[in-house]
Amino acid sequence: MNKNEDLIRRRLDDVERLQNSDKFEEAIEVCNEIISVDSECYMAFSRRGDIYHGMGMHENAFRDLKKLMMLRPDCPSAYYVSARWNLELGNDQAVVDDANFVVKSGEPYFIKMAYFFRALAFLSLGNKAKALDDCHKLPDEFRTAVTTYKTGWQVLSRADLMKMITN
Numbered sequence: 001m002n003k004n005e006d007l008i009r010r011r012l013d014d015v016e017r018l019q020n021s022d023k024f025e026e027a028i029e030v031c032n033e034i035i036s037v038d039s040e041c042y043m044a045f046s047r048r049g050d051i052y053h054g055m056g057m058h059e060n061a062f063r064d065l066k067k068l069m070m071l072r073p074d075c076p077s078a079y080y081v082s083a084r085w086n087l088e089l090g091n092d093q094a095v096v097d098d099a100n101f102v103v104k105s106g107e108p109y110f111i112k113m114a115y116f117f118r119a120l121a122f123l124s125l126g127n128k129a130k131a132l133d134d135c136h137k138l139p140d141e142f143r144t145a146v147t148t149y150k151t152g153w154q155v156l157s158r159a160d161l162m163k164m165i166t167n
Contacts, residue, residue, distance in 0.1 A: 007037065012034065015031055031045075048060075049063075049081075058089065079098045083114060084117065089149055090124070093121070115138055119131040123165055128166075
């Protein structure tokens with residue numbers, strides 16, 4: 001490990017500690033420091049985007065997420081995060097687009113979430129048939145916490161989603 005890699009690793013640990021202590025502005029400053037040392041450190045963009053998102057600074061969060069996607073174009077977790085954030089903001093077509101990428105990735109955990117997010121987006125867009133199709137791709141026991149612009153935070157199961165679609 002070279003000197004910069006060691007510094008970046010330690011500073012990313014600092015970001016996590018600061019974030020866990022609700023010292024968000026300081027965590028952002030450390031991310032900025034990391035990016036000034038390595039402008040392609042995707043983890044710094046990921047962490048800073050998460051912090052911005054948590055602070056409600058969605059434009060900054062999406063800017064960092066887009067940079068992460070540019071640095072790691074085949075990273076399904078970035079598209080999963082984008083789908084989740086877009087679901088929270090009511091950007092239903094963007095949820096569908098991001099979820100489509102995730103489904104193509106083949107990553108099992110993210111695929112389940114993508115089907116769930118996409119079903120909610122299709123339902124919101126008025127396409128119950130596509131929502132139902134995605135819902136049928138989920139295991140019967142599927143359950144997750146989700147935040148949408150319409151309902152806020154809640155825990156939903158596949159059965160809950162099926163009821164929403166068929167009513």
